[in-house]
Amino acid sequence: MIFRHSLHIQTVNVVIEAFPNPRSVSSLDVLLNDVKVGTIVRTPGDFNAFSFEDSYRATGGVPVVSLSFRAVGGGLRKDPKPVPRALPAFFANLLPEDKLREAMEKHHAGSVRAGNDFDLLVALGADLPGAVRVVPGDGTVARLDDMPSPKPKARFSLAGVQMKLSVIKNTGKGGGLTLPLGDEQGSYIAKFPSTSFPAVSENEYANLALADAIGMEVPERELVEQSEFEGIPKEFETLSDGKVLLVKRFDRGTNGERIHIEDFAQVFGVNPSRKYEGAAYHDIAAALNVAVSSAAALECVRRLALAALTGNGDMHLKNWSLIYRGAGDKPDLAPVYDVLSTIPYISADAMALSLAGERPFKALNVQRWKAFANRARLPEAAVLNAVVDTVERVDKFWWSLPEREVIPAKVRERIDAHIRMMTPILGTCAN
Numbered sequence: 536m537i538f539r540h541s542l543h544i545q546t547v548n549v550v551i552e553a554f555p556n557p558r559s560v561s562s563l564d565v566l567l568n569d570v571k572v573g574t575i576v577r578t579p580g581d582f583n584a585f586s587f588e589d590s591y592r593a594t595g596g597v598p599v600v601s602l603s604f605r606a607v608g609g610g611l612r613k614d615p616k617p618v619p620r621a622l623p624a625f626f627a628n629l630l631p632e633d634k635l636r637e638a639m640e641k642h643h644a645g646s647v648r649a650g651n652d653f654d655l656l657v658a659l660g661a662d663l664p665g666a667v668r669v670v671p672g673d674g675t676v677a678r679l680d681d682m683p684s685p686k687p688k689a690r691f692s693l694a695g696v697q698m699k700l701s702v703i704k705n706t707g708k709g710g711g712l713t714l715p716l717g718d719e720q721g722s723y724i725a726k727f728p729s730t731s732f733p734a735v736s737e738n739e740y741a742n743l744a745l746a747d748a749i750g751m752e753v754p755e756r757e758l759v760e761q762s763e764f765e766g767i768p769k770e771f772e773t774l775s776d777g778k779v780l781l782v783k784r785f786d787r788g789t790n791g792e793r794i795h796i797e798d799f800a801q802v803f804g805v806n807p808s809r810k811y812e813g814a815a816y817h818d819i820a821a822a823l824n825v826a827v828s829s830a831a832a833l834e835c836v837r838r839l840a841l842a843a844l845t846g847n848g849d850m851h852l853k854n855w856s857l858i859y860r861g862a863g864d865k866p867d868l869a870p871v872y873d874v875l876s877t878i879p880y881i882s883a884d885a886m887a888l889s890l891a892g893e894r895p896f897k898a899l900n901v902q903r904w905k906a907f908a909n910r911a912r913l914p915e916a917a918v919l920n921a922v923v924d925t926v927e928r929v930d931k932f933w934w935s936l937p938e939r940e941v942i943p944a945k946v947r948e949r950i951d952a953h954i955r956m957m958t959p960i961l962g963t964c965a966n
C-alpha cells in the first residue's frame with residue numbers, strides 16, 4: 536500500500552512541568568478511565584504493594600480491571616501480595632520489554648533506574664495499554680528541582696520486544712505521523728523492522744491480511760517507509776533498513792477514548808518473563824469459554840490452527856488479549872495482533888505454548904486437537920471443525936492474496952513450504 540504524504544515524527548510529550556522525579560514518588564493512584572480503583576505503594580525496603588480502593592471494592596469490581604483479581608464466586612479477591620523490587624504481575628505486564636524497555640530507561644535516564652519497575656511505571660503510567668492509568672498519588676511530594684533537564688520526554692508504554700512507538704496519524708493538510716503531545720494519545724502502533732528478522736514488517740503485514748481474509752477481526756494496517764519518519768529520539772532508532780508496519784490501536788477509540796484490554800499473562804497473573812510457559816493453550820480456550828463465550832473459545836482454536844499452518848511460533852500469553860468494550864463489565868476476545876510466520880527465521884520453531892502437551896508444529900494432528908478439546912472442555916467436533924475450516928479458508932485465500940507479494944521471495948517460499956507441509960497434518964481433523 537502506498538502512503539502518499541510524508542511522515543514527520545516531531546517532538547514528544549510536554550508534561551514535564553507537572554512531572555515529578557519517579558525516584559521521589561512512593562505512592563501511585565491506579566485509575567481505570569476516571570475511576571480510582573486502587574493504590575500502589577513502594578515501601579522503604581523496595582517492596583511494591585497494590586491494594587484496592589474501598590469504594591471500588593464496594594462495586595464488586597466493575598468495571599473490570601483484570602479477571603485475575605476476580606474471585607470465583609464474584610467480587611474481588613484479596614489484594615495481591617507485595618513484591619520485592621518488582622511490580623505485581625498485572626502491572627509488570629504493562630511495561631515495555633527488552634529493547635523498548637532499554638530505550639525507555641535510557642530516554643528517562645537520571646530519573647528511572649535500570650531494571651526498576653516502579654520508576655518506569657511512574658514515568659510511563661499516563662499512557663499504558665488499555666484504560667488503566669497510573670499517576671503519582673496525592674501524598675507524593677514532587678521534587679521538580681530533581682529533574683536533570685527540562686527536555687520533553689516520550690511517555691508511552693507498549694509491551695513486546697520489537698522496537699515500536701505509539702503514534703498519531705494526522706489527517707488534513709500536511710498529514711504525517713507524530714508522537715503524542717501533551718494529553719494526546721497515539722492511535723497507531725508503528726513497529727520498526729529488525730536486523731535479526733529480514734522483512735518482518737512485510738511478513739506480519741501479509742499474515743494480518745490473511746487473518747482478515749479468512750474472516751478474523753483484524754485492525755487496519757499499512758506499510759510505511761522508515762525514511763519518512765523524522766525526529767525520533769536516538770534511543771528509539773533501529774539500525775535496520777526496511778519498512779515500518781503501522782497498525783491501528785484497538786484500545787483507543789475514535790475520539791481518543793481509552794478502551795480497556797488485558798493480555799493473558801495478566802488474566803493468569805503470570806509475570807511477563809514467563810509468557811512462554813505460564814499457561815497452555817487449553818487454559819486460554821477454557822478461560823474464553825467461561826468468561827466470554829463458546830464462540831470466542833472456537834475463535835481461539837481458529838487462531839491456533841492459523842498459527843500452526845503459517846508457522847507462527849510466537850503466540851505466547853502476551854499475544855492474546857481480552858477487550859472490555861461498552862460498560863467494561865464483560866470481556867470479549869480482542870482482535871488479532873502480532874501474527875507473523877516465525878518459521879522463515881527459526882526453522883526448528885514450534886508453537887509458543889503447549890497444545891495438549893506438544894509444541895512441535897508437526898505433532899498437531901487430530902489426536903492433539905482431540906486432547907486439546909478435552910482439556911479445554913470444548914466439544915471435540917466443534918474444535919475439529921474449526922481447524923478444518925481454517926485450513927480450507929487459508930488454502931482458498933493465501934495463494935492469491937495480494938499482500939503475499941510484498942514478502943521477499945526467499946522468505947515467502949519458506950512460509951509456503953510450511954503451509955504445504957502442515958495442510959495434510961491439520962487435515963487429519965477432517966476424518
Ligand SMILES: Nc1ncnc2c1ncn2[C@@H]1O[C@H](COP(=O)(O)OP(=O)(O)OP(=O)(O)O)[C@@H](O)[C@H]1O
Pocket residue numbers: 664693694695696697698699724726754782783784785786798849853854872873
Ligand atoms: N492493534 C493493537 N491495538 C492495541 N494494542 C496492541 C495492538 N497491537 C499490539 N498491541 C499491544 O502492544 C503490545 C506489543 O505489540 P506486539 O505484540 O505487536 O509487539 P512485539 O514487540 O512484536 O511483541 P512480541 O514481544 O510478542 O514479539 C502487545 O502485547 C499488545 O498489548
Ligand SMILES: [Mg+2]
Pocket residue numbers: 694695696853854873
Ligand atoms: Mg507481541
